[in-house]
Amino acid sequence: MSSDSLKATFFAECEDLLDALSAGLGAMADGSADGETVNAIFRAVHSIKGAAGAFALTDLVGFAHKFETVLDLIRSDTLTVDADVLRVITRSGDVLADLVEAAQTESGEIPEAMDALVQSLVTIAQDAVPAAGAAATMDFAPLAFVPLDIGPISVPSSRFAIAFRPERGLFDNGHEPLHLIDALRALGDLKVECDVSAVPPLDQFDPENSYLSWTMELVGPVSEGEVRRIFDFVLGLCDLKIDRLDDASVEDDLPLAEAGQEEATAIGEPAMTGEDRGQGLAPDAPASGKQPRAASAVAAAPPTTLRVDPERVDRLINTVGELIINQAVIAQKMRAMGIPPNAEVIGDLDDYRYLAREIQEGVMAIRAQPVKPLFQRMARIVREAGEATGKTVALVTEGEGTEVDKTLVERLADPLTHMIRNAVDHGIETPEKRLAAGKSATGTVKLSAAHRSGHVEIVITDDGAGLNRERILATAQRKGLVPPDAKLSEAEIDNLLFMPGFSTASTVTNLSGRGVGMDVVKTTITSLGGRVTISSQPGQGSVFTILLPLTLAVLDGMVVTVASETMVLPLSSIVETIRAKPSDFAPIGPNGMLMSVRGSHVPVLSLGGVLGLSDHDFDCERAVFVLIQTDSSEPVALAVDHITDQRQVVIKSLEGNYGSIPGVSAATILGDGKIALIVDTEAVLKMAAPKRSNLHALALETSHDRIAHLG
Amino acid sequence: MTELPIWDENETLEFVSLVAGQQSFCIEITQIREIRRWTPVTSLPYAEASVLGVMNLRGAVIPIMDLAVKLGLPSSEPSERDVVIVVSVNSRTIGLLVESVAEIVTVKGGDIRETPAIARGEGTKSIIGLVSLDEDMSRVLDLSQLLPAQVEEVA
Amino acid sequence: MTSVLAIDDSRTMREMVSRTLSAAGFSVTTAEDGVLGVEAFRKARFAAVITDINMPNMDGFGVIDAIRKGDVNRKVPILVLTTESGAALKERARQARATGWIVKPFDDDALVDVIRRVTGTLPE
Numbered sequence: 001m002s003s004d005s006l007k008a009t010f011f012a013e014c015e016d017l018l019d020a021l022s023a024g025l026g027a028m029a030d031g032s033a034d035g036e037t038v039n040a041i042f043r044a045v046h047s048i049k050g051a052a053g054a055f056a057l058t059d060l061v062g063f064a065h066k067f068e069t070v071l072d073l074i075r076s077d078t079l080t081v082d083a084d085v086l087r088v089i090t091r092s093g094d095v096l097a098d099l100v101e102a103a104q105t106e107s108g109e110i111p112e113a114m115d116a117l118v119q120s121l122v123t124i125a126q127d128a129v130p131a132a133g134a135a136a137t138m139d140f141a142p143l144a145f146v147p148l149d150i151g152p153i154s155v156p157s158s159r160f161a162i163a164f165r166p167e168r169g170l171f172d173n174g175h176e177p178l179h180l181i182d183a184l185r186a187l188g189d190l191k192v193e194c195d196v197s198a199v200p201p202l203d204q205f206d207p208e209n210s211y212l213s214w215t216m217e218l219v220g221p222v223s224e225g226e227v228r229r230i231f232d233f234v235l236g237l238c239d240l241k242i243d244r245l246d247d248a249s250v251e252d253d254l255p256l257a258e259a260g261q262e263e264a265t266a267i268g269e270p271a272m273t274g275e276d277r278g279q280g281l282a283p284d285a286p287a288s289g290k291q292p293r294a295a296s297a298v299a300a301a302p303p304t305t306l307r308v309d310p311e312r313v314d315r316l317i318n319t320v321g322e323l324i325i326n327q328a329v330i331a332q333k334m335r336a337m338g339i340p341p342n343a344e345v346i347g348d349l350d351d352y353r354y355l356a357r358e359i360q361e362g363v364m365a366i367r368a369q370p371v372k373p374l375f376q377r378m379a380r381i382v383r384e385a386g387e388a389t390g391k392t393v394a395l396v397t398e399g400e401g402t403e404v405d406k407t408l409v410e411r412l413a414d415p416l417t418h419m420i421r422n423a424v425d426h427g428i429e430t431p432e433k434r435l436a437a438g439k440s441a442t443g444t445v446k447l448s449a450a451h452r453s454g455h456v457e458i459v460i461t462d463d464g465a466g467l468n469r470e471r472i473l474a475t476a477q478r479k480g481l482v483p484p485d486a487k488l489s490e491a492e493i494d495n496l497l498f499m500p501g502f503s504t505a506s507t508v509t510n511l512s513g514r515g516v517g518m519d520v521v522k523t524t525i526t527s528l529g530g531r532v533t534i535s536s537q538p539g540q541g542s543v544f545t546i547l548l549p550l551t552l553a554v555l556d557g558m559v560v561t562v563a564s565e566t567m568v569l570p571l572s573s574i575v576e577t578i579r580a581k582p583s584d585f586a587p588i589g590p591n592g593m594l595m596s597v598r599g600s601h602v603p604v605l606s607l608g609g610v611l612g613l614s615d616h617d618f619d620c621e622r623a624v625f626v627l628i629q630t631d632s633s634e635p636v637a638l639a640v641d642h643i644t645d646q647r648q649v650v651i652k653s654l655e656g657n658y659g660s661i662p663g664v665s666a667a668t669i670l671g672d673g674k675i676a677l678i679v680d681t682e683a684v685l686k687m688a689a690p691k692r693s694n695l696h697a698l699a700l701e702t703s704h705d706r707i708a709h710l711g
Numbered sequence: 712m713t714e715l716p717i718w719d720e721n722e723t724l725e726f727v728s729l730v731a732g733q734q735s736f737c738i739e740i741t742q743i744r745e746i747r748r749w750t751p752v753t754s755l756p757y758a759e760a761s762v763l764g765v766m767n768l769r770g771a772v773i774p775i776m777d778l779a780v781k782l783g784l785p786s787s788e789p790s791e792r793d794v795v796i797v798v799s800v801n802s803r804t805i806g807l808l809v810e811s812v813a814e815i816v817t818v819k820g821g822d823i824r825e826t827p828a829i830a831r832g833e834g835t836k837s838i839i840g841l842v843s844l845d846e847d848m849s850r851v852l853d854l855s856q857l858l859p860a861q862v863e864e865v866a
Numbered sequence: 867m868t869s870v871l872a873i874d875d876s877r878t879m880r881e882m883v884s885r886t887l888s889a890a891g892f893s894v895t896t897a898e899d900g901v902l903g904v905e906a907f908r909k910a911r912f913a914a915v916i917t918d919i920n921m922p923n924m925d926g927f928g929v930i931d932a933i934r935k936g937d938v939n940r941k942v943p944i945l946v947l948t949t950e951s952g953a954a955l956k957e958r959a960r961q962a963r964a965t966g967w968i969v970k971p972f973d974d975d976a977l978v979d980v981i982r983r984v985t986g987t988l989p990e
Contacts, residue, residue, distance in 0.1 A: 652771075
């Protein structure tokens with residue numbers, strides 16, 4: 001999944017690079033090229049080659065490499081560009097583009113012209129540097145990466161004596177001897193002695209110089225090559241001597257090696273703490289000598305992780321969802337059979353539920369990632385936003401270790417970025433204003449994450465000025481988002497921020513006002529099955545709370561009955577449920593109906609009617625109304641027959657065996673084993689849209705009329 | 712669907728014969744996943760008339776079609792006496808509501824007769840051959856023709 | 867949290883390095899050429915720098931030079947990211963006072979291992 005998105009980045013970048021390449025080649029053709037043009041062309045080809053290597057696109061890498069060789073010769077003035085060379089490199093640019101396209105479409109096609117061009121490129125390179133001709137044709141293109149073999153499980157332990165004296169240059173190049181020693185320590189059991197005899201008296205001490213040297217003894221299941229690899233970067237910057245000691249001597253030295261054991265195997269016990277190592281090993285260390293030799297080798301190897309196709313995990317999550325539903329089905333049936341709640345079998349069933357939940361949590365944990373990297377990115381956003389606005393802002397984070405579904409982490413980046421920018425840009429005041437208000441000059445934005453009863457809660461708090469409700473309302477009225485005389489509660493005013501086309505800043509700053517509004521934030525969060533709420537205290541700041549499901553495989557829903565069918569409405573689009581009095585309704589047009597909700601008139605739709613399950617009428621007295629609001633619409637009251645439950649449901653696709661259904665996003669299986677459809681509220685409102693917009697227009701007129709009458 | 716090269720002359724085939732709309736049909740046994748009793752389904756909005764709704768088959772959501780309606784034959788309200796044949800078609804799983812399942816029929820490929828040209832038409836395009844039973848004959852169904860309209864679009 | 871600065875003019879490589887290291891618990895800042903890289907370097911305290919060689923405005927060697935001759939954190943480990951391998955590269959990198967090198971294409975684990983080694987953050 002992530003490698004796919006990386007590939008997408010790669011191909012997007014290739015497009016840009018190929019554009020730069022053809023622009024450069026064009027400039028060379030019409031003679032307007034300068035030195036930088038060739039550099040830019042070279043870099044474009046080089047970048048494509050570099051990144052293509054990561055995706056093992058060998059044809060592309062191979063060709064780019066030969067192309068690059070020739071460009072490098074042009075760049076270094078070894079090769080003069082004549083008409084012939086120009087033709088070859090221009091054609092090469094085309095072939096490179098074809099190869100990128102072939103890689104993108106995975107067609108595996110090799111452009112026809114490639115072989116001949118490769119030949120020309122090689123010839124050009126050879127002719128340009130006759131002496132080095134052979135080298136130029138020799139392929140030093142990167143080999144596809146072969147992962148380091150961690151090695152067979154039972155590598156016998158070896159013992160090495162290492163003498164290491166860094167030279168000054170080692171420090172100059174950014175090395176730290178202690179880190180090298182740490183790296184050795186990770187390979188096995190290490191005894192370290194540091195020789196300080198060369199350290200001069202303090203008055204002659206040059207802090208830039210190196211006076212220390214170390215003698216070390218390493219015992220572990222490693223090869224000499226692995227030990228030498230640690231010093232790969234510092235060769236030539238130190239005196240280094242690595243000797244492999246006779247294996248036979250190992251047993252004598254190490255008390256851990258139990259008598260009778262053929263080889264010293266557990267000696268490199270890597271789980272030892274540094275302290276233990278320093279103290280030497282107790283001869284009677286229990287059981288460690290019996291440890292199978294494989295264990296020590298495995299443990300000494302670098303920690304490995306398991307890479308699993310995300311689809312497999314998703315399937316597992318799905319199956320576990322079934323298991324939980326299955327438990328609920330059995331429980332319901334047993335209740336129906338009249339089995340008393342204290343019966344033994346009920347207890348067993350409880351255990352079943354408990355175990356199933358455990359498995360579910362375990363499986364979900366596979367997809368879970370801490371929000372930490374996400375939060376860290378926000379630190380940078382705060383810094384940048386602070387700099388851009390001339391405000392001093394500190395970011396405080398909490399609950400960085402909170403784990404959230406991987407997809408959620410990825411998809412939260414944009415909305416969080418926007419909200420954090422907003423908090424700095426619109427929330428936090430300038431240092432002067434803050435001081436004047438008796439606050440510290442530095443504003444604080446707090447970002448916290450926590451698990452709350454099956455949800456993830458992310459809270460963004462700022463200690464700024466709070467929302468300016470008067471201005472928000474005025475803006476919304478000016479933009480025609482609310483009727484000019486609407487009486488809105490504070491919460492309703494705050495929520496205007498999420499309306500499409502709303503922007504509070506009277507001048508659009510280049511920071512938050514990039515045409516992305518809070519409505520987009522809300523859309524994203526809603527699409528993730530979450531919801532976002534605001535609260536604000538004038539002078540004290542605002543709090544934005546995002547509540548998300550732990551995973552995308554489940555949805556918080558309200559279970560309702562419509563025309564004797566059970567359906568699920570996503571909780572994220574529900575504002576509230578309403579039981580109305582007959583006096584709350586006013587007919588409008590031949591079929592329309594308006595309902596008064598705290599002074600504003602909301603169109604009423606029969607959910608069953610929209611979905612074609614019943615006629616469009618509903619019983620004002622019997623029906624229950626669910627006020628829903630989606631990002632693209634004003635609130636609408638959906639009439640349903642009953643509301644039965646509010647619960648999490650496992651999302652089941654309908655597309656696999658059937659296809660898409662208008663107004664339905666997916667299905668779920670309820671506790672009784674029956675299928676309930678999950679309503680796509682957005683689509684339902686759109687399906688009813690022509691009529692609804694009329695209703696809204698009428699609703700506005702009605703309120704005007706009423707005011708007019710009163711006036 | 713017009714020619715009959717689907718079966719080898721000498722291949723031995725097994726079909727499950729069934730009754731829908733008071734006519735006899737048969738489905739190749741390899742396409743059948745299971746046969747179960749009818750249980751009430753969840754209706755789907757905006758579905759074609761033959762789609763009765765969806766059913767929970769051990770956690771999978773599968774659409775159930777009334778075979779008789781799909782074939783343009785008379786049908787009655789589904790009842791507990793009816794049977795659902797769960798089949799796999801083009802890697803999709805659907806259930807077919809039928810009146811009853813009769814027997815398993817073993818025939819040689821060469822004994823399957825072509826549908827007479829005159830009988831071909833819109834209502835019979837899903838019939839790809841005829842099999843003789845004792846005194847009757849049974850119509851061999853091409854399941855891919857039975858997929859609900861929307862599924863074909865998606866596929 | 868160990869911060870790493872990754873300088874590369876290729877968006878793909880930046881993203882690749884950034885993802886790999888973020889997943890391993892590093893905090894990664896990226897810059898798209900040498901000049902921006904050195905600028906970023908002066909603004910924060912990094913435990914390591916990874917830089918591409920071929921870049922517009924200032925190449926990787928320029929970056930190393932600017933950092934090593936600068937006032938800030940000049941002994942920071944700097945790794946060069948390169949498509950070349952072999953002795954010539956190693957010598958050139960060492961001469962330029964790079965701490966080490968990573969050959970493209972790199973393996974995720976190898977990159978993490980190298981960064982951990984030079985920053986002294988190997989897991990216990």
